[in-house]
Amino acid sequence: MGSLGTANVEFCLDVFKELNSNNTGDNIFFSPLSLLYAVSMVLLGARGETAEQLEKVLHFSHTVDSLKPGFKDSPKCSQAGRIHSEFGVLFSQINQPDSNYTLSIANRLYGTKTMAFHQGKNVTVEMMYQIGTFKLAFVKEPQMQVLELPYVNNKLSMIILLPVGTANVKQIEKQLNSGTFHEWTSSSNMMEREVEVHLPRFKLEIKCELNSLLKSLGVTDIFNQVKADLSGMSPTKGLYLSKVIHKSYLDVSEEGTEAAAATGDSIAVKSLPMRAQFKANHPFLFFIRHTHTNTILFCGKLASP
Template sequence: MRALHSPVNGRVSGAGPFLEPGQHSVSLEAPETRRWGPEPVKAKASGQGGVDPRVPPRLSLSAPGPGLRPPPRGYLRSGVAPASLPAVPLSPRPGVLSFNKSGGGGDIHQGFQSLLTEVNKTGTQYLLRTANRLFGEKSCDFLSSFRDSCQKFYQAEMEELDFISAVEKSRKHINSWVAEKTEGKIAELLSPGSVDPLTRLVLVNAVYFKGNWNEQFDKENTEERRFKVSKNEEKPVQMMFMQSTFKKTYIGEIFTQILVLPYVGKELNMIIMLPDETTDLRTVEKELTYEKFVEWTRLDMMDEEKVEVSLPRFKLEESYDMESVLCSLGMTDAFELGKADFSGMSKADLCLSKVVHKSFVEVNEEGTEAAAATAAIMMMRCARFVPRFCADHPFLFFIQHSKTNGILFCGRFSSP
């Protein structure tokens, strides 16, 4: 959620993909500079779109990426990244934080338009829905060009609300809309006090996914096991078990196994990165760039082999106030009166006051519900050694759209 306020009457929350064409910079750093880490970057609101550089272009600003320390129980984020768009760079020098409009990736708005059409298509064997909506103060005059662009490229309609005299009613209405679009999994995106009579615009993006495994885990094989949170701490977890044939590989430079669990129809996959027990997950995160992720998870470069899979049954729900994260990346102008430039939205002086993100993911025997050196096979004359993939210590997971390579959700599971 993003909210925009007018500095005359108050502040405004909102930013992200709902930006007028022409409001983006065209700066793009060399691929080797792109990382998911938290190096500081200067990002101006004036004439630029505020985006999170630690992940590929996607539908909304979201939870902190692997380069930042998450809450103790792990982190969770959601978003969608079209394969046709370049990774968003994070420059090591004072530069800009922006999408590339003139490079090989083409126009950013056209890219999102194509992606939304693809992920929202009907007739799939999974349920994946994205929904965007703008909730504007009814007395505020927003440019028709801005409204038209939001509808054309992001399928986002403008709904007028009365924030000035009915702020609580407006907040509950927005929460009800989000709850409906996420099948009730995100019931209260906006907490009491998150919007006020000074609010002029709230921009909301909701993503909901539910998919069954192509091969389901047998509930009778699920049992309580110990999950190694750290060298000195273990916690009980309900561990699912399956023996079947999956795509799998081993990345020697980070001592990490990668396993691909497809959903029904094989249009979506869960990709799990599991470091060796002697390798800290933070080591993997520090080495993880978008280019390396794409290289390491290429299905045509993986072996398909029989493997014993042990995976915790888990549910993650996280909320984030993204202002501090964005400011730490250098995107400060958007939050400051007199510096923010959202003239592509309205003639009124607006500035960004709040960016809120909330995500939900549940993984069980049936599948997933969500609101981010090759292993050798030993052959013997009388028996086959079946490799084990035992996720009984911290790991990263990604839900990926196969056709676009878009990362819909990703997160870290570090503690039951």
Template structure:
């Protein structure tokens, strides 16, 4: 865009990630129904709520007062993990307490396969589609990547023969869609489990704000992370198109030292230590 690329731009670094996965156990579109998604304690939004009953890995985390559901994709190398608070706490989305508790170490601990028991679960999950763009300058500088943004200290001589280059802007763009078929995207604590009767399935009703992660199960690496806050404004009213999604580390721009250093705010819903690992 003109905000990123101008007459002073000399080099653009682009890194893109693309992912498409079908659920190992797909939702039946006939079961999708109109429902209300609770944005906070007082407000709701209409959504299309997908439904299915099947065996999934489910854990209850008393420390964070939440449930964690694992929904594998075909082949089971990758999974979506949904962190759902048991109730809306506070005056906003109710995710603040969970986000404050969550670190990368706790994420790994809470989602260990031996702590997530397979059980029959009735799952209700809204169909959603989100797109967000973030300026990562402040985040990267806060992590210690300072010299690259400095006119005086930057050194990109190993990449380009041009002189006086510095990093002026890093943009992250993410797009994700979750529907009945799956997801397409380009861009010491113990878990408590309880025995359940086969006649009464566990309930996982995602009718209020939640966090979601796409994880590579072998390495426990998080490939994509987000929350449902934008869902309130971007609910998909009907499945009229085939899902097309991409997650993109979009543009890192190098400019001459005479160009202004652009830097706007970046709002992360996750602690910096988790964001770093992600």
């Protein structure tokens, strides 16, 4: 995974954990790529301690460390420019001409809010049902199923982390980090097999201010009119960031996914002839990612449809 891809996953999980700690039991949904790109645009004009805070929280320090000799000593604007050049390459890969989707990133800072639900109460939910050949993994600790549902033409996919047995979603959240996420979703774990999928229809439309979240992660100076250093944008003193607003929308229905046809000689299907059951009738985590680059476009938790 490239440096930008690493930053994408690390930042995604940082934001998720912060949102989850402040909204226990609620639905969560946001676009880590959109938020990463929006905040990195501010980095272009940031200098000094303000820039260092942004680089650390966005996990761009790893990106800078990976620069060729001599480049990491160049001005901050050049480093940020290289990062934005990587974004350009990434967006061109995601928005291929033959894709039947378009990823639009607005030049604003967009985020997430929670949707209230009644904890501990059962609700009647309309479930989607389909049988197909999907990539599926069984994780022993914590006990969970990991399912990958491909979107049209396999350009995008939804990864679902569903607790099973005696496990619950809190146990998954506790152990979730970049290392475990890659392990749970690795090709060595995910095997193609016939799966009977039960998944709730749900819509999430979320908009909220993320100032406090970014401050909790370590971005503080940029919100302070006295401490903020955005001299790369303007020589005028007193320039600072007032609000970070993030907005995301998701509609999951039968039309949104399709079963992937099995190709080649699939050993997993042959060695596991029994049809697996995947019933998402309790809280789960989900990630929508671009298959070719492994970039996480959206991340969330469905606690109540």
